[in-house]
Amino acid sequence: MYLGIDIGSSSSKAVILNEDNEIVGISVKNLGTGTKAYKEVITDVMQQANIEDKDIKYTVVTGYGRITFEDADKQITEITCHATGVGYYLDDVRTIVDIGGQDSKVIKLNEKGQVENFVMNEKCAAGTGRFLEVMARVLGCGLDELSNLATKATKQVAISSVCTVFAESEVISRLSAGESIENVARGSHIAIAKRIMGMCNRVGYTPKVVMTGGVALNADMVQVLSTELGCEIEVLPNCQAIGALGAAILARRTYNKLEA
Amino acid sequence: MEQKILTSKELLNDLVDKHYEGALRAKAEGKPVVWATSICPQELLETMDLVTVYPENHAAAIGAKKEALKFIEHAEGMGYSSDICSYARVNMGYVDLKHSDELNIPMPDLIFCCSNICNTVIKWYENLAKELNIPLIMFDMPFNHTYEVPEHSVKYMRGQIEYAIEQLEIFTNKKFDYDKFGEVMERSNRTCEWWKKATDWAKVIPSPLNGFDMFNYMAMIVCMRGNADGERLFKLWHDELEQKAKLGKGPWNSADEEYRVMWDGIACWPHLSTTFKTLKKYGINMVTSTYPESWNVRYEKNDLDGMARAYASNYANRNLDYDTENVVKLIQDFKLDGIVYHSNRSCKLMDFRQYEVQRRVTEITSCPSVVFDGDQTDPRSFSAAQYETRIQALLEMMEKNKEAKRRG
Numbered sequence A: 001m002y003l004g005i006d007i008g009s010s011s012s013k014a015v016i017l018n019e020d021n022e023i024v025g026i027s028v029k030n031l032g033t034g035t036k037a038y039k040e041v042i043t044d045v046m047q048q049a050n051i052e053d054k055d056i057k058y059t060v061v062t063g064y065g066r067i068t069f070e071d072a073d074k075q076i077t078e079i080t081c082h083a084t085g086v087g088y089y090l091d092d093v094r095t096i097v098d099i100g101g102q103d104s105k106v107i108k109l110n111e112k113g114q115v116e117n118f119v120m121n122e123k124c125a126a127g128t129g130r131f132l133e134v135m136a137r138v139l140g141c142g143l144d145e146l147s148n149l150a151t152k153a154t155k156q157v158a159i160s161s162v163c164t165v166f167a168e169s170e171v172i173s174r175l176s177a178g179e180s181i182e183n184v185a186r187g188s189h190i191a192i193a194k195r196i197m198g199m200c201n202r203v204g205y206t207p208k209v210v211m212t213g214g215v216a217l218n219a220d221m222v223q224v225l226s227t228e229l230g231c232e233i234e235v236l237p238n239c240q241a242i243g244a245l246g247a248a249i250l251a252r253r254t255y256n257k258l259e260a
Numbered sequence B: 001m002e003q004k005i006l007t008s009k010e011l012l013n014d015l016v017d018k019h020y021e022g023a024l025r026a027k028a029e030g031k032p033v034v035w036a037t038s039i040c041p042q043e044l045l046e047t048m049d050l051v052t053v054y055p056e057n058h059a060a061a062i063g064a065k066k067e068a069l070k071f072i073e074h075a076e077g078m079g080y081s082s083d084i085c086s087y088a089r090v091n092m093g094y095v096d097l098k099h100s101d102e103l104n105i106p107m108p109d110l111i112f113c114c115s116n117i118c119n120t121v122i123k124w125y126e127n128l129a130k131e132l133n134i135p136l137i138m139f140d141m142p143f144n145h146t147y148e149v150p151e152h153s154v155k156y157m158r159g160q161i162e163y164a165i166e167q168l169e170i171f172t173n174k175k176f177d178y179d180k181f182g183e184v185m186e187r188s189n190r191t192c193e194w195w196k197k198a199t200d201w202a203k204v205i206p207s208p209l210n211g212f213d214m215f216n217y218m219a220m221i222v223c224m225r226g227n228a229d230g231e232r233l234f235k236l237w238h239d240e241l242e243q244k245a246k247l248g249k250g251p252w253n254s255a256d257e258e259y260r261v262m263w264d265g266i267a268c269w270p271h272l273s274t275t276f277k278t279l280k281k282y283g284i285n286m287v288t289s290t291y292p293e294s295w296n297v298r299y300e301k302n303d304l305d306g307m308a309r310a311y312a313s314n315y316a317n318r319n320l321d322y323d324t325e326n327v328v329k330l331i332q333d334f335k336l337d338g339i340v341y342h343s344n345r346s347c348k349l350m351d352f353r354q355y356e357v358q359r360r361v362t363e364i365t366s367c368p369s370v371v372f373d374g375d376q377t378d379p380r381s382f383s384a385a386q387y388e389t390r391i392q393a394l395l396e397m398m399e400k401n402k403e404a405k406r407r408g
C-alpha cells in the first residue's frame, strides 16, 4: 500500500493506493498546515483501507506542510503531484488550473503528461482561495454558498482591485451602495478568473484544461473561468485530493522504481 | 610591503573596510565626497581623486546586515511610496537618520548619476541633490529600443562625459589631468577584464565558483574598478578560481554541484542565507547571472567614443532581443540546467522584461525556469516557503531532464 498526503494551507488530504493502483482510501478535511488535520486524514484513509502503519511501503508528502512533516519517505512539490494525479484520470490534459488556499498555479503539460512549465501566483493572496474566503466573510455567507448565490446574479459587477485587502473594502462599499450580494458574489468570481486568465496566458495554455483544488467545487467559478478562457474546463472526481493522489502514485512508482 | 599572503576573501573584507573607513576619514578631513550610481563613468571621479561612495552598495550591505527595514519604514513615514526601489528608500531614510548601527557612510558634497541602469535613479538622485542642496552631475542615457546601440546615443553620452569633465573642473577647482585619465581608463579595463575572467571560471564543470560569492565580490567591482586595489583583488580571485578549477574542485567543500543555474536579477540581500541554503540543499549551484557582463565595461585607452559606447551599452539598457540572446548564450556557455528569475519588487525595469525574456528563452532552449517574488532589500516582500516550493519544482523539472538524458 502507498500513502500520499497533501497538507495545504487550508485543507489536508490523504490517499492510499493498493498494489493494483486502485484508490482504497481517500479523505479530505478543511483544515490545513499548523493544525492536526493531517493526522485525522491519515487515520481516516488507514481505516478505509483497513490497514495498519506497517502495511504502508512508501509515503510521499506534498503541499505547504510538506517541509515540516517528518514521517514521509519523500517530499515532492504540488506541481509534480498535481500533474501526476491528473494523469490518473485523463491522459490528454495539457493545462491544469489549481486554485488552492494560498497558492494558485497553472501548469502546462507536454503530451507525455509531464510538467513543461508552470506559473504560480505572486506573493499576495489575489487569485487564490483566500480571496474567496474573504469575500464569503464580507458577504456573510459560507464558502460553499458563493456558487449558488453567484448563479443568481443579474448583472456583472467589476471588482477592480487585485489586492485582497483593497477588494474587501471595495466590496463593502459596493454593498453599502445597494449592490446585491448575488451580483457581488459573481463579481468576485470574475475577479479571480481574470487573475487566473493572466497566469494562463503567461504559461501559454492549450486545451484540454482541467481544474483541481477546493475552488473547483464552486460550479459558478468554473463556469466563469471557462467563459473567460473561451474553452471548456473539466473538473475531475476528487478534485480536492488530486495532489494527494499524485503523491500516492509517485510513492508507488518510487518504491517500485517504475517509470512515469 | 606584504606581511602575509591574503586570500581574496580576506582581501575583499579588508578592502570593504578600507573603502568605508577611508570615505569617513576623508569627510572628517574636510575633503569632498561624491555619491554615485553603480555603473557610472567612475573614471572621471578617479582621475580627479574624488572620494566616492555608492548608495546602492551601501543599501545592499545594510540589507544583508538586516538593518534595512528601519530605514525603509522611516522613508515610507516621510512619504516615500513603498513602490519606490528599496535601495532608494533605504538611502532616503539614511539621509534623514544619518546613522546606521551596521555601516555608516559620509554625507555627499556632489551627486553623480548615470541613468544607464534605470530611470528610478534620475528622480532619486535629483531628489538627493535638492534635499541636500548640493550640485548634481547627471548622465541621461535613454533606453536603447533597437538591438544595436545607435550612434546618436554614443555621441550623446560622449557629449555628456565632456560636459561632466568641465563640471568636475569647476567643482574641484582643478584642471582635469588627461594623462592620468588615460591610466585610469587602462586600469579600469584591466580590472573589468579580471572580473570577467574570474567569473568565467564558472563555465567549468563543476564550477569552482559559488555564485553567491560573486554577489559579495560585486560590491567591489562597483567601487574599485578604477584603482589598484580593485585590480589586485580581482586578479587574486581569478587566480584562486583558476587553481580550484584545475584541481577539479567544485563550489563547496561539503557538497557536490548537481545542477547549475543562473540567477536573474539582484540578490535578496536580507534573505541571502535562506536563498543560498535552499539551493545548496538540493545541490543547485548558481553559477552565473547577468552581472559578470554588466561590469565588463571595456574599451581602448583614450578612446572617449569607446568609453561612451561601453556606458551606453549596459545590459539593463538594452532591448528584449538583446536580453534574450544574452540569456540563451549564458545557458550555452555555462551549461545551465535551469534559471531562477527573481521578480524583484523594487526593480521595475528588470521585472518588466522578465516574463517576456523567460517566455522567449523557454521557447528557444526549453531550459526549465521559475520565477519567485522577492525584493533586494525590503525583507517584507519574500516568503521562504513560497521560494522553497518554486525551487523544489525547478529541481523536479531539472531531475526529469537529467533522467531523460541518462536514458538517452
Ligand code: SF4
Pocket (backbone or CB within 6 Å): B056, B085, B086, B087, B088, B117, B118, B119, B120, B121, B266, B346, B347, B348, B349, B350, B376
Ligand atoms: S534596483 Fe533597479 S530600480 Fe533600484 S536603482 Fe537599481 S536598477 Fe534602479
